[in-house]
Amino acid sequence: MTATLTTPALRIGPYAVDPPVVLAPMAGITNVAFRQLCQEYGAGLYVCEMITARAVVERHPGTMHMMTFAEGERPRSMQLYGVDPKTMREAVKIVVGEGLADHVDANFGCPVAKVTRKGGGAALPFKRRLFADIVRASVEAAEPAGVPFTVKFRVGIDDEHHTYLDAGRIAEAEGASAVALHARTAAQRYSGQADWSRISRLKEAVTGIPVLGNGDIFTASDALRMMAQTGCDGVVVGRGCLGRPWLFGELEAAFAGRPVPEGPNLGEVARVLRRHADLLVRHDGVDKAMRDLRKHMAWYFMGFPVGSSLRRRFAMVSAPDELDELIGQLDHDAPFPADALGPRGRQGSPGKVTLPHGWLDDPDDPCVPEGADLMHSGG
Numbered sequence: 001m002t003a004t005l006t007t008p009a010l011r012i013g014p015y016a017v018d019p020p021v022v023l024a025p026m027a028g029i030t031n032v033a034f035r036q037l038c039q040e041y042g043a044g045l046y047v048c049e050m051i052t053a054r055a056v057v058e059r060h061p062g063t064m065h066m067m068t069f070a071e072g073e074r075p076r077s078m079q080l081y082g083v084d085p086k087t088m089r090e091a092v093k094i095v096v097g098e099g100l101a102d103h104v105d106a107n108f109g110c111p112v113a114k115v116t117r118k119g120g121g122a123a124l125p126f127k128r129r130l131f132a133d134i135v136r137a138s139v140e141a142a143e144p145a146g147v148p149f150t151v152k153f154r155v156g157i158d159d160e161h162h163t164y165l166d167a168g169r170i171a172e173a174e175g176a177s178a179v180a181l182h183a184r185t186a187a188q189r190y191s192g193q194a195d196w197s198r199i200s201r202l203k204e205a206v207t208g209i210p211v212l213g214n215g216d217i218f219t220a221s222d223a224l225r226m227m228a229q230t231g232c233d234g235v236v237v238g239r240g241c242l243g244r245p246w247l248f249g250e251l252e253a254a255f256a257g258r259p260v261p262e263g264p265n266l267g268e269v270a271r272v273l274r275r276h277a278d279l280l281v282r283h284d285g286v287d288k289a290m291r292d293l294r295k296h297m298a299w300y301f302m303g304f305p306v307g308s309s310l311r312r313r314f315a316m317v318s319a320p321d322e323l324d325e326l327i328g329q330l331d332h333d334a335p336f337p338a339d340a341l342g343p344r345g346r347q348g349s350p351g352k353v354t355l356p357h358g359w360l361d362d363p364d365d366p367c368v369p370e371g372a373d374l375m376h377s378g379g
């Protein structure tokens with residue numbers, strides 16, 4: 001039986017997301033060029049890099065540039081990060097009111113110390129009332145324009161402080177259009193395995209809006225397995241598509257019950273890499289494009305027979321001509337490595353989550369520390 005026969009269509013507000021696949025927001029990765037590249041392989045919902053709510057309100061020029069979408073990219077899906085209801089309301093009002101976004105997601109999953117130390121990211125859902133206030137304020141700002149607001153979070157701070165079931169119930173009660181769970185705690189960072197049984201439990205707790213599952217989808221069959229095992233309404237794919245934008249084509253085929261195409265050989269990967277470079281140059285100019293592309297090189301060549309000195313040269317490429325010259329040196333016939341599981345991107349080791357003093361003493365204390373809405377990148 002195929003997933004299409006067992007899986008009802010995913011709807012997020014007014015949008016049918018078919019196949020039920022979402023590109024995870026990834027800071028420094030899911031810019032307009034990368035989204036466009038992924039969208040060339042398959043349909044789904046493609047979320048932009050995380051944008052700081054305060055920077056939107058202050059109309060930070062770099063932030064406004066991050067809100068670039070390709071012509072015809074619909075829905076324009078934007079993730080915001082904020083820690084207080086007022087700033088989030090204002091930011092949502094701006095991006096919705098000025099027609100910059102058709103879907104707004106909020107990031108409550110960031111485990112980075114400089115964020116959790118201020119009570120943001122994955123620390124925030126522990127403060128149930130504050131979390132509810134932020135969701136309500138954002139929904140109130142988005143709803144009049146018919147723009148759905150969704151929420152992404154982790155299992156909790158650590159194994160002693162799980163927040164996901166309450167976060168899901170609160171988000172639903174306050175009018176969110178869907179929730180997405182990265183099935184790890186903040187203390188886990190990206191280590192170990194995502195615990196998909198948490199997604200099943202969230203699905204039982206949240207019955208009126210779609211529940212999206214996230215964590216460790218590296219192949220199309222992982223996605224089908226997550227849907228079948230957890231009953232989730234859709235999947236969110238992060239590190240699995242790094243250096244592998246064609247994964248979205250494989251997901252589309254799998255969800256339609258078609259055979260999943262073979263992975264590309266090295267020559268085809270080089271063509272994808274070249275296309276990625278072109279898209280980046282078009283949006284950002286050569287210098288920024290090459291800087292951005294360099295971080296994707298190791299992911300593109302993962303498992304392929306590319307010598308270390310050639311890899312190093314790719315990782316320092318500074319111009320499209322040079323890229324072409326290096327591509328010419330690759331063994332284009334090298335087949336896709338059958339045993340490569342795919343790039344895991346950043347893994348990070350587990351560790352204690354840095355929190356504001358006394359944060360865990362009172363889960364309902366809605367205080368926000370001074371200067372909490374800091375600029376940052378990371379998820």
Ligand SMILES: Cc1cc2nc3c(=O)[nH]c(=O)nc-3n(C[C@H](O)[C@H](O)[C@H](O)COP(=O)(O)O)c2cc1C
Pocket residue numbers: 024025026027028029049050079107108109110152182214215216217236237238239240345346377378379
């Ligand atoms: C480089 C990188 C940047 C990320 N940035 C964000 C972010 O800005 N917002 C967010 O909600 N999650 C962010 N994440 C987390 C992913 O969206 C996703 O939840 C996580 O990678 C788990 O999914 P995966 O196992 O498919 O990678 C980031 C992850 C990575 C690897």
